[in-house]
Amino acid sequence: MTVLLLVIPIALSLGTLGLSAFLWALRNGQFDDIEGAEYRVLRDD
Amino acid sequence: MCCTDMALAYVEAHAAWSEANTKPSLSRDYAAFVARAADGSARAAFAVEGVRCAGCMAAIEDGLAGLPGVSSARLSFSDRRLTVTWTGEAEADIGAVLAALDALGFKAQPFAPGRLSDAEATETRRLIRALAVAGFASMNVMLLAISVWAGNVSDMTPENRDLFHWIQAMIALPAAAYAGRPFYEGAFRGLRAGRVTMDLPITLGVVLTLVMSVVESLAGAAHAYFDGATMLLFFLLIGRVLDQTMRRRTRAFAENLAALRSESATQVEAGGSLRDVPLAELRPGTRILVRPGERVPADGVVEHGASDLDQSLVTGETAAIGVRGGDPVFAGALNGDGALTVRVTAAAGTSLLDAVEELMQRALAARSRALVLADRATRLYVPLVHAAAALTLAGWLAAGAGWHAALLDAVAVLIVTCPCALGLAIPAVQVVASGALFREGVLLNDGTALERFAEIDTVVFDKTGTLTLPLPTLADGQPEGGALRLAARLALSSRHPMAAALAATAPGAEPFPGAEEAAGLGVRAVVDGVALRLGSARFCEAEAQAEAALAVHPDASVICFRAGDAAPVAFAVRQSLRPDAAAVVETLQQAGRRVLILSGDRPSAVEVVARRLGVTEWEAGLTPPDKIARIEALQRSGRRVLMVGDGLNDAPALAAAHASLSPVTAAHVSQAAADALFLGRDLAPVLAVLAAGRRARRLMLQNLWFSAAYNLVAVPLAAAGLLTPLIAALAMSGSSLVVTLNALRARTGTARQGSPAANTAPDPTRAPQLARGRP
Numbered sequence: 001m002t003v004l005l006l007v008i009p010i011a012l013s014l015g016t017l018g019l020s021a022f023l024w025a026l027r028n029g030q031f032d033d034i035e036g037a038e039y040r041v042l043r044d045d
Numbered sequence: 046m047c048c049t050d051m052a053l054a055y056v057e058a059h060a061a062w063s064e065a066n067t068k069p070s071l072s073r074d075y076a077a078f079v080a081r082a083a084d085g086s087a088r089a090a091f092a093v094e095g096v097r098c099a100g101c102m103a104a105i106e107d108g109l110a111g112l113p114g115v116s117s118a119r120l121s122f123s124d125r126r127l128t129v130t131w132t133g134e135a136e137a138d139i140g141a142v143l144a145a146l147d148a149l150g151f152k153a154q155p156f157a158p159g160r161l162s163d164a165e166a167t168e169t170r171r172l173i174r175a176l177a178v179a180g181f182a183s184m185n186v187m188l189l190a191i192s193v194w195a196g197n198v199s200d201m202t203p204e205n206r207d208l209f210h211w212i213q214a215m216i217a218l219p220a221a222a223y224a225g226r227p228f229y230e231g232a233f234r235g236l237r238a239g240r241v242t243m244d245l246p247i248t249l250g251v252v253l254t255l256v257m258s259v260v261e262s263l264a265g266a267a268h269a270y271f272d273g274a275t276m277l278l279f280f281l282l283i284g285r286v287l288d289q290t291m292r293r294r295t296r297a298f299a300e301n302l303a304a305l306r307s308e309s310a311t312q313v314e315a316g317g318s319l320r321d322v323p324l325a326e327l328r329p330g331t332r333i334l335v336r337p338g339e340r341v342p343a344d345g346v347v348e349h350g351a352s353d354l355d356q357s358l359v360t361g362e363t364a365a366i367g368v369r370g371g372d373p374v375f376a377g378a379l380n381g382d383g384a385l386t387v388r389v390t391a392a393a394g395t396s397l398l399d400a401v402e403e404l405m406q407r408a409l410a411a412r413s414r415a416l417v418l419a420d421r422a423t424r425l426y427v428p429l430v431h432a433a434a435a436l437t438l439a440g441w442l443a444a445g446a447g448w449h450a451a452l453l454d455a456v457a458v459l460i461v462t463c464p465c466a467l468g469l470a471i472p473a474v475q476v477v478a479s480g481a482l483f484r485e486g487v488l489l490n491d492g493t494a495l496e497r498f499a500e501i502d503t504v505v506f507d508k509t510g511t512l513t514l515p516l517p518t519l520a521d522g523q524p525e526g527g528a529l530r531l532a533a534r535l536a537l538s539s540r541h542p543m544a545a546a547l548a549a550t551a552p553g554a555e556p557f558p559g560a561e562e563a564a565g566l567g568v569r570a571v572v573d574g575v576a577l578r579l580g581s582a583r584f585c586e587a588e589a590q591a592e593a594a595l596a597v598h599p600d601a602s603v604i605c606f607r608a609g610d611a612a613p614v615a616f617a618v619r620q621s622l623r624p625d626a627a628a629v630v631e632t633l634q635q636a637g638r639r640v641l642i643l644s645g646d647r648p649s650a651v652e653v654v655a656r657r658l659g660v661t662e663w664e665a666g667l668t669p670p671d672k673i674a675r676i677e678a679l680q681r682s683g684r685r686v687l688m689v690g691d692g693l694n695d696a697p698a699l700a701a702a703h704a705s706l707s708p709v710t711a712a713h714v715s716q717a718a719a720d721a722l723f724l725g726r727d728l729a730p731v732l733a734v735l736a737a738g739r740r741a742r743r744l745m746l747q748n749l750w751f752s753a754a755y756n757l758v759a760v761p762l763a764a765a766g767l768l769t770p771l772i773a774a775l776a777m778s779g780s781s782l783v784v785t786l787n788a789l790r791a792r793t794g795t796a797r798q799g800s801p802a803a804n805t806a807p808d809p810t811r812a813p814q815l816a817r818g819r820p
Contacts, residue, residue, distance in 0.1 A: 035123045
């Protein structure tokens with residue numbers, strides 16, 4: 001069962017990675033204009 | 046210039062004769078609308094009207110990017126707001142931005158900084174961060190909890206189980222401390238104010254679950270409920286975020302509308318220069334300039350200039366009123382064709398607007414005392430749940446079980462009854478239903494209004510601007526031919542609303558070169574040596590013709606035209622009914638609703654409209670207190686009244702009624718008082734709102750009943766001590782899912798069930814007629 005000591009930290013750090021990615025996106029204004037984003041993705045520039 | 050009055054005369058003349066008063070033709074000072082960032086760059090926010098598609102967004106952003114000094118222009122499509130940033134060294138030229146937007150065909154108005162509710166945005170972000178943390182925690186805790194559940198029925202060693210419990214505690218305790226703060230604070234605030242809110246059972250449930258789990262883990266027990274506590278927070282925060290999103294969205298649109306209506310005034314400085322100021326900065330004695338076609342921003346007395354005022358938003362009266370120096374003017378009146386310099390009056394508390402506001406506040410206070418569904422549910426729910434937990438504790442103690450077992454079961458009752466589904470039941474329906482209404486051109490000001498729309502059995506309409514279109518059109522049976530064509534072309538050079546009605550009859554025509562507007566009188570031009578005049582009867586010397594036209598159309602106003610010395614022609618212009626007004630009124634009456642018209646206009650004008658719509662109950666010449674009195678009398682007799690109105694004089698009535706609706710062209714006080722605003726020329730949104738309200742209420746009640754049924758099953762189970770963490774997790778997530786899926790049904794059907802007639806009495810001949818009226 002020593003594998004748990006390896007696997008659980010890996011699972012937790014992956015989860016933390018996801019959480020910090022979300023918080024970064026929130027702070028970066030990625031969710032400020034949800035409706036506009038679907039149109040912006042189609043613009044050329 | 047020699048003196049202030051001379052400067053004022055110049056300003057008035059310039060404003061009246063300038064080619065297009067809507068464009069900033071004079072240098073105006075917008076400094077009050079610019080915010081400076083720490084690095085010295087300037088930033089300003091604008092409410093933009095008319096943004097409908099991705100093309101609009103691209104046109105605006107590309108069009109503004111080329112302006113000198115602009116470092117970025119970004120339009121938020123979600124709330125129709127444009128943020129422009131200038132580079133550090135550049136001067137923030139708001140006038141240039143407005144002119145560029147105008148050239149692109151969009152109407153815009155800068156926001157005064159600070160009016161944007163930053164607090165709301167901060168709160169939304171805080172809730173979303175809490176939601177993210179709770180989601181992270183519940184996923185990871187669940188991962189470990191499922192291992193324990195599986196281990197309990199197979200070969201997990203107690204040491205490993207304890208390790209897993211402690212890892213869960215390490216994740217769940219800090220996460221709950223952070224993500225649960227909105228609830229803990231709410232419960233604390235409520236207790237201090239002596240109120241029991243829904244936050245209290247949530248806080249108790251979460252805290253007790255965590256404490257119990259830690260105690261059980263210390264004892265090396267087989268069950269811990271860390272997963273239940275985090276999942277609970279996750280689901281409840283979804284409900285909170287939905288609720289907050291709903292509130293923020295409706296408020297953002299209300300603020301945009303308020304900014305686009307005359308929320309700023311043009312102040313005349315001592316030297317004669319002009320400055321745009323927010324309305325709040327106006328003081329008694331301030332002199333303001335009201336350009337032709339603008340709304341009067343504040344009550345005052347005319348100092349210079351003469352013009353016709355359209356007071357229909359203020360009093361409901363449709364005939365224009367001539368004003369000149371010394372006459373009082375009221376906020377909300379639409380200026381005709383002359384520029385006015387107005388001195389804002391000191392009469393605080395006695396002005397028409399103040400009187401209206403006071404009536405409105407009183408009425409709103411009365412309405413806010415009415416309990417909405419969510420409050421009623423809380424009042425029932427909280428004591429019941431706590432009583433059930435106390436009973437469980439007492440019951441087990443009486444039955445001879447030890448303190449440990451009795452407490453465990455009592456806490457289990459609190460956990461399983463924690464209002465996951467209840468917290469989602471109402472906000473989820475509100476968000477989905479308001480989104481569906483938005484697509485039909487209705488903006489909801491207040492989420493709780495949906496429940497009130499559902500109970501309506503009486504509909505009261507204002508006439509001017511509500512049953513009729515806000516802009517006048519040419520009456521039927523008018524003189525045709527050359528005179529009309531010439532008059533229509535000449536009308537293009539005037540900004541008077543009545544002239545606009547004439548101009549609309551000749552689409553694509555070019556204005557006469559050299560046509561000029563005579564302030565307060567009309568417009569004239571010389572074409573092929575013939576002097577053409579269009580304007581008041583006096584201006585065209587056509588009093589006899591005007592009277593003849595008024596005799597035929599008693600509800601109309603008259604605009605006259607004369608070519609040289611030929612016989613003058615009088616055109617009757619009137620407020621025409623909204624295209625589907627008759628169909629909507631008929632549908633309402635067929636569905637068994639009482640329909641009334643309460644108007645401030647003159648009886649002859651109201652009678653014509655009432656007869657054409659088949660409304661037998663109508664009253665004319667009513668003042669705002671009269672309207673409130675009529676509506677309160679109706680409500681005392683047990684009717685639930687929906688008030689539909691747009692005027693300043695309707696605002697108190699809108700607030701007094703059980704629910705209210707305004708067209709988007711309404712006075713801004715009315716917009717603030719109304720529960721919802723509708724866009725467009727049609728009256729059909731009235732039906733859509735009533736149908737959506739009934740549907741939303743039905744879904745909310747279904748959700749509440751489902752939550753109650755869920756508790757009826759879960760509480761005995763928990764009280765009997767049969768609740769394992771697995772059952773708790775399944776019950777909580779299952780009930781939340783059912784409630785959310787049920788709420789999604791508010792999305793469908795509003796378009797099809799727009800007419801109550803289609804609900805109660807299927808009538809195939811009606812449906813297409815109404816469908817045509819809807820966009």
